[in-house]
Each structure stands twice: as C-alpha cells, then as structure tokens.
Amino acid sequence: MSINPNLFIHKDDRAALNALKAIPGFTPLLKSFMKVWSEKQFNIENMSTNLKLGPNQLPKYYNMLIPICDKLGIDVPDLYLKLDVYPNSYTSGDTHPFIVITSGLLETLPDELIPTVLAHECGHIACHHVLYHTMGQIICSEAIQLLPFGELVSIPIQKAFSYWMRCSEYSADRVAAVCDESPNMVIETMTRFAGFDKDIAGEINLEAFMNQAKEYKEMTDGDGWNKTLEFIMYSDNSHPMNAVRAYEINEWAKDDKFLKIVKYTNSDKKNIKEYIDELPVGTSSKNLIGSNYSELKNQLEELGFENITLNKVIEKGLLQKEGQVLSISIDDQDTFNDDEWFKINSKIVITYYEAETEEELLAKHPNELRIPLSSDQISGKHFFDVEKMIREAGFTNVVTEEVKRGKKGLFDKDNTVFLITINGESKFKKNDWFDKESIVKIQYNTFDKK
Structure with missing residues (x-):
C-alpha cells in the first residue's frame, strides 16, 4: 500500500506548484511537452551510457533501495550509476521513474548516508514530483531552445519551475528523514555537501552546522534586502541551499507529528x-x-x-x-x-x-404499482396501446369507455385517449404509485364518419 504523499508535502511545495499551474500559458506548454517527450529517450541514454545496478551489479547499493520502497509502498525504480565527479543524484521519468547517482556522490558520502540519498529520491516518486521535475529540468536548461515548443516557455514559467523544484526538495527531505527515523542523516548529508568530504580528517559537528543554518535564516528572514539578495542570487537554482534544507528538516522533526509519521511509515500495514x-x-x-x-x-x-x-x-x-x-x-x-x-x-x-435501487423502491411500496407515463403523456395516444401498457404495469381493474364526440375536426383522431383517471384522479406523474386494486378508467374519442 502506497503512503499518502500529503504526510510529507511541505506547504511551500504545494503553494509553489499551485502557483506554477496558475501561470497563463502553463497548460498549453504541458500539453506540448507531453506530445514530444518520451521516456524512451532516457532509457536509451541510461542503458547505453550508465551502469545499471541490481542484484548482480553493485548489489550493496541496489539492496539499499528495496526496503525504502517497501516502506513507501512504491515500485522499486531502476537505479543507475553515472561517471561524474560532481556529487549528485536525480530522479526522472514518468510512468516508470528511475534514479541516477553519480560516482562523485559515492566518493563524497560514506556508505551509511547513501540510503538517505536514495530515500530522498524515492520521496520525489512518492510525492508525485517526477513528471514535473523532468519537465522543469528541460524547460530550465539551454536545451529548451532546440525543442519545438520553446517559444511557449516564458521567463515567469522558468522562474516558477525553479522555485517549485527548490520547494519540492523540502518534501523529499522529509521522506528521507522519516525513512531514517531521524533528521540527523539528512542534516549530515547537507553538511557534507557543504564541504565536509568523507576524506577530510576530523569529526563532523552537526550542532555547529545547525547553528550556522539558524544564523543564516535569521539573517535572511530578518532583513528585507537580504531576502531580496537571496532571491536574486538563487532564483535559477533547482535546489535550496544546504543550510536552509538542514534548518527546514530539523524544524519539521521537532513536531510531534514527525514521530507519528515515522511510526506509521515504518509499521507493518497488515497489522x-x-x-x-x-x-x-x-x-x-x-x-x-x-x-x-x-x-x-x-x-x-x-x-x-x-x-x-x-x-x-x-x-x-x-x-x-x-x-x-x-x-x-x-x-x-x-x-x-x-x-x-x-x-x-x-x-x-x-x-x-x-x-434508490428497484428493490428499495418496491420495498417502500408494498401492494402498489407504478404508472409508466404521466396523465399528460397518455393523452392523445391510442386507447388500445394505453390499456395494454397499463395492464403490463400490473393493473387489473382497467375500464375503457367510448365517448362520441360528434363531427371530426381537422386534427382529431379516432380512438385516442382524451381522459384517464385512477381512482378518480385525473392528474398524475410518471412513476406515481397506486394501489394494485386501483380502478383505471380510460375514456377515448370516436367521431361521426360523416
């Protein structure tokens, strides 16, 4: 069973995505993107260039992925290793998402932090970020100029995509923290991305880094100009700053709901x-x-x-x-x-x-029958057809009466009903209920032949 993503979605993630979708031009851009984009392109690139990990290829890292997916209730995505000195990981695709980690990531982080990174990427899958992330990465890159829908991409859409992608990282960090049952691994990962390579001698001080993150938040949030500078400097970034991510996940983990989510996510859903x-x-x-x-x-x-x-x-x-x-x-x-x-x-x-079902209706009206047409619908029909219809509905006390109408007019027809009564009632609606023993009287026209 998949975990409801609303447990993890950061408020800024939700607000930024709604704002992105509300920008004029976003919907036609999305439609154009879906017409030309194909997951097969990524499959070709990954299968031809990168190393696909699995039970028989660096299983140590692949096996880290399986319990994470079990916790989140998602299918195990394909996992690739890419030769790149830059420490990075990303998730792309749509119906069949995949995760790519770089060789630089494995050289930067100790093995005990790799599950945290994989849980973060699985968080994007669990939070349904992947399609928009893939779209955003293309739209915010120089490659957009080569695509046929490039003219649909405006600067506001690019800025909004970048902002949403940054906000979505907070949600994925929450997933990682829940899978780790603590925010500390996410914080340590941010500390190492900030500069603490695993080959650096000395012990890492998470408390000192959190104090740095708190100081940064106070500096930017407490001064309008600093906040503006932050936006100008990082408005094109797809990820938030390391200190900001550490601060956000640490604050969220202080909430009592974090422990509830941890217990729920890591519990056996069958029991x-x-x-x-x-x-x-x-x-x-x-x-x-x-x-x-x-x-x-x-x-x-x-x-x-x-x-x-x-x-x-x-x-x-x-x-x-x-x-x-x-x-x-x-x-x-x-x-x-x-x-x-x-x-x-x-x-x-x-x-x-x-x-109401037919059975429920019948149970509410014992010993009653429904009239199949209204009195207005019956008027003007041939009396023989009306009598047959009434009897087929179950009524047995049906009386017909011929009424001589004199000279026939231009629009008059013989044997047509001009009045029907049920227990003396001349006005009724279709499907009105009457007692089975009701007397149905049908009066019909006949005219002089001359």
Whole structure:
C-alpha cells in the first residue's frame, strides 16, 4: 500500500506548484511537452551510457533501495550509476521513474548516508514530483531552445519551475528523514555537501552546522534586502541551499507529528493496530467532497480505519453524480485538515448520493404499482396501446369507455385517449404509485364518419 504523499508535502511545495499551474500559458506548454517527450529517450541514454545496478551489479547499493520502497509502498525504480565527479543524484521519468547517482556522490558520502540519498529520491516518486521535475529540468536548461515548443516557455514559467523544484526538495527531505527515523542523516548529508568530504580528517559537528543554518535564516528572514539578495542570487537554482534544507528538516522533526509519521511509515500495514493507535487521513475533508464513496471507503479501510458507516441520500441535487460523496465526518467532526490524525476506531460517516435501487423502491411500496407515463403523456395516444401498457404495469381493474364526440375536426383522431383517471384522479406523474386494486378508467374519442 502506497503512503499518502500529503504526510510529507511541505506547504511551500504545494503553494509553489499551485502557483506554477496558475501561470497563463502553463497548460498549453504541458500539453506540448507531453506530445514530444518520451521516456524512451532516457532509457536509451541510461542503458547505453550508465551502469545499471541490481542484484548482480553493485548489489550493496541496489539492496539499499528495496526496503525504502517497501516502506513507501512504491515500485522499486531502476537505479543507475553515472561517471561524474560532481556529487549528485536525480530522479526522472514518468510512468516508470528511475534514479541516477553519480560516482562523485559515492566518493563524497560514506556508505551509511547513501540510503538517505536514495530515500530522498524515492520521496520525489512518492510525492508525485517526477513528471514535473523532468519537465522543469528541460524547460530550465539551454536545451529548451532546440525543442519545438520553446517559444511557449516564458521567463515567469522558468522562474516558477525553479522555485517549485527548490520547494519540492523540502518534501523529499522529509521522506528521507522519516525513512531514517531521524533528521540527523539528512542534516549530515547537507553538511557534507557543504564541504565536509568523507576524506577530510576530523569529526563532523552537526550542532555547529545547525547553528550556522539558524544564523543564516535569521539573517535572511530578518532583513528585507537580504531576502531580496537571496532571491536574486538563487532564483535559477533547482535546489535550496544546504543550510536552509538542514534548518527546514530539523524544524519539521521537532513536531510531534514527525514521530507519528515515522511510526506509521515504518509499521507493518497488515497489522497496523499492533504498532499505533492513530492514523492519518492524509487529505482534508474539503478535498474528499465529490469523490466516489466506494473508493473513499476502500481507501480508509486500507489505511486501517475500522468503523466506517455509509449514509445514502436519494434526493438528487443539481450537479450531483451517482456515488458522489456529499460529506464526511470523523467522530462527529465534519471539517478536518490534511495533517490531522484520528483513532483507528474513530466513527467515520460517509454521506453520499445514490438513486434508490428497484428493490428499495418496491420495498417502500408494498401492494402498489407504478404508472409508466404521466396523465399528460397518455393523452392523445391510442386507447388500445394505453390499456395494454397499463395492464403490463400490473393493473387489473382497467375500464375503457367510448365517448362520441360528434363531427371530426381537422386534427382529431379516432380512438385516442382524451381522459384517464385512477381512482378518480385525473392528474398524475410518471412513476406515481397506486394501489394494485386501483380502478383505471380510460375514456377515448370516436367521431361521426360523416
């Protein structure tokens, strides 16, 4: 079972992505990109140039990936090693994401930090970043000038892509910290990227680096000009600064919810109750309105919730669709945010719209029958057809009466119904219910032949 990405998504990640999508021109750019872009290009490059790791090729690193994917509930992506002295890792693709790490990364970081890097990259997959990341890397590079949709790329879109990619790194860092069950490995990784190569003699001091990160945040956040300088200097960067990432992950890990997420992510989802007594819904109540009730129920059950009640509403609203969720409450709380947690045995009520079934309708109307057409629809039809239809509906007390109408007019027709009554009622709607023993009287026209 995949972990709900809302557990990890940083608020700046979500806000930046929404802002990116809202820029005029983004939608046509995305459509154009999807027409020309192909994962096969990456497969060709990786398979022909880089070293594919696996059970029989540097298995030490490949085997680090498998337990991470198990925790996050994602498929194990292909893993490649690239000859490059620059310490780096990245994830690309779409339907079949892959991870690339460089030889420089293995030379810079000790082996115990490689799982942290791999968990970070898997975090991009779990948070559904990969397609937009791939698109952003191309759009923000010089290669965009060679592509047919290059004229659709504006500076605001490039800046917004860069900003979102920087913000998305915070979310991926959270995934890594959760998999490590501590922020310290992420912080140490940032410290080493900042300059502490594994071959440097001496011990690393994480506390000193965090003090440096705190000092930097105070310097930039406390002065408008410093903040402006930061933006000017780094607006084209795809990653936040090392100190900023260390500060962000350290602050997030101080929240009690971090420990909850750690326990939840690292628990056996098949026996969830043995590990924790609270679960994350992962989505706000507002976002659940309009979803399919059956899919939502299955989703909540997969999370581990046990006490789910379905409340069916048969009155159809103007824009309601079959099976649509109208409201959801948890322990009588009908509004909640995407970061709230609830007890496993919390009472969940899902209210949804669905038309009554035939069986339900019949059960509500014992010894009754439905009239198949309204009185207005019956008027003007041939009485023989009407009588047949009424009897097929189950009515047995059906009476027909010929009514002489005199001279035939231009638009008059013989044997057409001009009045039908059911127990004396002359006005009724289609599918109105009547007692089985009701008397149905059909009066029809006949005219003089001369």
